[in-house]
Each structure stands twice: as structure tokens, then as C-alpha cells.
Amino acid sequence: MDKLSIFGLLIAFSGIIGGTLLEGGSVVVLLQGASLLIVLGGTLGAVMLQSPFRIFVMGIGMGRWAFSSPKNSQQKMIYQLSAWSNVARRDGFLKLEDQIDEVADQFVRKGLQLLVDGNNAEKIRNVLEVDLRTYEQQRFQSARVWESAAGYSPTIGIMGAVLGLVHVMQSLTDPSKLGAGIAIAFISTLYGVGLANLVFLPIASKLKMIIMQHVNAREMFIDGVMMIANGENTRYMENKLQGYIA
Numbered sequence: 001m002d003k004l005s006i007f008g009l010l011i012a013f014s015g016i017i018g019g020t021l022l023e024g025g026s027v028v029v030l031l032q033g034a035s036l037l038i039v040l041g042g043t044l045g046a047v048m049l050q051s052p053f054r055i056f057v058m059g060i061g062m063g064r065w066a067f068s069s070p071k072n073s074q075q076k077m078i079y080q081l082s083a084w085s086n087v088a089r090r091d092g093f094l095k096l097e098d099q100i101d102e103v104a105d106q107f108v109r110k111g112l113q114l115l116v117d118g119n120n121a122e123k124i125r126n127v128l129e130v131d132l133r134t135y136e137q138q139r140f141q142s143a144r145v146w147e148s149a150a151g152y153s154p155t156i157g158i159m160g161a162v163l164g165l166v167h168v169m170q171s172l173t174d175p176s177k178l179g180a181g182i183a184i185a186f187i188s189t190l191y192g193v194g195l196a197n198l199v200f201l202p203i204a205s206k207l208k209m210i211i212m213q214h215v216n217a218r219e220m221f222i223d224g225v226m227m228i229a230n231g232e233n234t235r236y237m238e239n240k241l242q243g244y245i246a
């Protein structure tokens with residue numbers, strides 16, 4: 001659980017609510033279901049329209065990474081590569097076949113299998129870099145789902161404001177309805193801008209940083225597997241891979 005993300009979100013909303021109260025306003029005024037429905041519904045529909053189904057679903061699923069990112073221990077991977085290097089140097093590459101079933105990550109499994117199959121370092125790099133490029137492109141496209149939502153929501157908020165003003169104009173003869181219409185008009189804009197800058201954009205930026213960390217870990221793995229294939233000294237390999245962490 002990423003406590004900093006949760007803490008940051010709480011501070012952001014607490015600041016807005018606290019400022020409203022200090023100005024003598026009411027929190028109830030900020031709670032407009034119609035405005036929230038307009039902004040969230042319009043933004044969701046626009047993002048769905050622009051995104052392929054697979055990318056959209058992946059992007060929504062990745063949203064939880066901002067608060068609980070997948071484990072990515074590069075130090076643990078260095079230890080694992082060192083162990084495989086020692087086995088390969090002592091008993092040969094075929095001995096590593098016993099390790100394949102113990103690996104859960106499909107990317108790592110493929111790299112280890114290529115090593116067992118006796119491919120040279122250049123062939124291993126060519127195959128794994130294709131996988132890495134595909135992984136990176138798909139994840140970044142998925143992160144842009146949140147970035148797109150940040151682009152659409154302020155505009156949808158303005159649309160909600162216009163709808164609210166239209167409602168006000170239609171109710172000029174009934175003063176009791178003016179308050180609700182004006183509230184929808186202004187709160188819709190607040191929701192659109194607030195969600196874009198407090199939720200959607202920060203999540204998109206956080207996802208991009210996490211993706212870069214995962215890409216860096218996979219590049220480190222490719223480098224390590226290539227050094228094993230070339231029969232490099234294990235200690236030299238460890239020292240070089242530590243640079244990815246530093």
C-alpha cells in the first residue's frame with residue numbers, strides 16, 4: 001500500500017473542504033449528485049470512445065497501482081541472476097531447466113528458456129527486447145487513459161455548467177429552483193477541474209513512473225541474461241547490475 005498517495009489525496013481534499021469551511025461555506029453545497037454524474041459519465045464515455053477495449057480495461061485496472069503498485073524487487077532479481085550464473089558456470093545451461101517451473105513472471109521464464117535452449121546473447125536480446133517494447137507501449141497507452149480523462153473532465157464540467165445555466169434560465173419564473181440550477185452550474189466546473197488535477201493527472205503520472213521502473217527492471221534482466229549467456233564472471237555481473245538500482 002502506497003501511504004504517500006493516500007495521504008496526498010486526503011490532504012488535497014481536506015484542503016478544499018477546509019478552505020470552504022473557513023470561508024463560511026457548507027460542505028453540503030459541494031455534494032451535487034447531478035454535477036458528479038454529468039462529469040463522471042461524460043468523461044467515462046469520452047475515454048471509452050477513444051480507447052480500444054483492451055487498453056481501456058487495462059488502464060482502469062492499472063489505476064490501483066497508484067495506491068498499491070506491484071512488487072518489483074530489482075535486488076532480488078540480481079540475487080536470482082547471480083544464482084543462475086553460478087549454476088550455468090558450474091553445471092551448464094541445461095541445469096537451469098529445473099528452475100523454469102519455479103518462475104512466475106512470463107518474461108523471466110522466456111529469458112531463462114532461451115538461455116536453456118542454447119541461444120547466444122544477441123539472439124536472446126533480440127527476442128526479449130521485442131517483448132519489452134510491446135510491454136512498454138501497451139502500458140503507456142493504458143496510462144494515457146487516465147491522462148485523457150484529465151483532458152476531458154474540465155470540458156465536461158463546463159458542459160455541466162452550461163446545462164445548469166440553461167436550467168436556471170428556464171426557471172426564472174420560479175425563484176425556488178434558481179439555487180439548484182446555479183449550484184449545478186458552478187459545482188460541475190469544480191468537479192471537472194478538481195478531478196482532472198487532483199485525481200486523474202496524478203494517477204497518470206504515477207503510473208508512468210511505475211511503468212518506467214518495471215521497464216528498467218526488465219532491461220536489467222535482459223542485460224543479466226546476456227552476461228550469463230556470454231559466461232561473464234558472476235561478481236562482475238552483480239557489480240554491473242547494481243548500477244540499475246543506484
